[in-house]
Amino acid sequence: MEDENFNEDSLNELLNDYPPEKSSLIPILQASQDKYGYLPRPVMKTIAKYLSIPVSTVHGVSTFYAQFRFEPIGKHVVKVCHGTACHVKGADKINETIESKIGVKSGETTEDGLFTLERVACIGCCSLAPVIMVDGTAHGNLDRKKVKKVIQSYREGE
């Protein structure tokens, strides 16, 4: 598992875009996650070496921020908005419906690797609450029925 998707050369190429100083750490982690979908351990080790900082620092920083993941993600990332407007308009129900439809809880990925379910705070479409975002596309004015259809459409897109 450790070395899956991980190719030292391609990572070095990415690293070369950043000056080897501490303030590059977060941008590097972001670029690495964009590339691998998550942060594999060997990647973090290589980053530490490149920046001449302890691996524990890389780990400490990456675990501080909600954006970083340490497990591979599914093909479609479903983000359910739990911002205030969505909360008062039933985000919990939407979340619940998705959970029962795809069979995993927030923060998890389905066994077939098709969906990862996440929670986010306000994606800025409050007037269309409740809202979810799938792979960067927002879907608004949802209810249980509509959200099932949205999820189904991604399933059928396979």
Added chain:
Amino acid sequence: MPETKILIGYASCGIAAGASDVERALRSTMDEHGIDTIIRRVGCVGMCHNEPIVELIDEKGHYTYGDLEAKDAVKIVTEHLLGGTPYEDKLIISPEKQYDYFTKQKKIVLRNSGVIDPEDIEDYIASGGYEGLKKALEVGSDDVVEEIKKSKLRGRGGAGFPTGLKWQFARDAKADSKYVICNADEGDPGAFMDRSVLEGDPHAVLEGMIICAFAVGADKGYIYCRAEYPLAIRRLEIGIRQAEEKGFLGDNILGSEHSFRIIIKEGAGAFVCGEETALMHSIEGGRGMPRPRPPFPAQKGLFGKPTNINNVETLANIPYILREGAEKYTECGTERSGGTKVFALAGKVKRGGLVEVPIGTPLKDIIYGIGDGIEGDREFKAVQLGGPSGGCLPAEYLDTPVDYETLTKAGAIMGSGGMIVMDEMDCMVNVAHYFLDFTQKESCGKCTFCRVGTKRMLEILERFTHGNGTLDDITTLETLASHIKAYSLCGLGQTAPNPVLTTLRYFQDEYLAHIDEGRCPAKVCRDLITFTITDTCVGCGLCMYECSVDAISGEKRSKHVIDQDECISCGACGEVCPVSAVEVL
């Protein structure tokens, strides 16, 4: 004669509502008829409740269409563009038809949003853009700081610190280099003012930063933007490139001595990074944890250098103030606070969206005047201002003017601009729990009062929502709250108890109903409600099919029953019942 053109709202809200389908239909219909009218993608016009929106501008004036589908786009082309008569069905604004959603607003920060093409600097310049910068370079940095002081502009990021004074501090600091930071982290989980400004008018923010850098003597700037705002980031990148090409950014700006560069840093999903010292730690590459102040950023900020940090909306006011003068700016606002404030109006209000009003406007004028009241004409219950740091105000406070002092006195805060309206179906204990759950999770853990205190408060609120609270718990909550407010290191902890304290203050009966009677009056807290099926049931079986825990049984065409031991009170049955036979007790 102005050329005919079509603007289409292409901010996140418009896209989510289906702007791209509408645009496609517009283009293909125009192609079919061989018309090549210009279509421009613009930012958020603020009437998010009407998205997708298209505005057609011709020699007769501006025509705004809303709530569009692809088929409406076809009509706009055939009836209006080709036929010359507006397509009345979806027409919201025209020269003959005003929309009071807008006539009750005053646009300074949002003046360009939804009007100009945010990816074209020429559009910005044509609307007076970068005039403020020229003026600033002309009058010199001392006068710039004076002008900002005179404008009575106060920080829009939440705390409301006078911007001119802040600039003065950074200006007075002696150092070989200084920084300017634009705080675009927008952490309040129910607010999107800054995102709309960045998406709709990025140059206004850039120009504000350049002027600020000139005034305080900084040569480098950072924009710290939430990673969740990819469109805003892209438009800022385009904006920076264009400004550099035009000589508004870079070395010797417009031939002056002033040089300035801007770098964009993406946040990584931590609410506390909106706090200025945490934000700077994050830019430096560390864990985003706050530190005690003093020293203030103006003395010792980013990389140890004097730093001036302002919010997006604060900066977006600057070009206008320089261009039009502080006197004009203070035509609206109050004695102690000039200008306007943008609010993200949402929740149970009929017309939600971005609204900009003079500081001092009563809440009622915003919620009922602009927002047109409560959805379904239900009863207003509370308005939440300031997100996790703010509070909920009840109906008695609807006459309160929105200004920093009055709102703080009422227990809420002006905040960054989130304004969520709630009705009788919202449970205030649940709302308090929601915000505390948010702050508790986002606490960085550095100081004990915030880390442990919020956790203890949350546990108590959880007991209330389960019907297991006691009256003593309320006293404990209040004690915890006062200690957390007094002893937390940063604003996150210092304000975290506010949503609980205001709901306790204004909605105590509701807390007592949960505690004394095990009842949730708004019928939200699941452990305190039961679902039953009444005799109205026609036995259609829809609820049985919908129930995710198989708690419903019954023969076709006979009354169904809910097994209370299995039922999780999710309410799905009630939502699908065609004859409203599901009752909540």
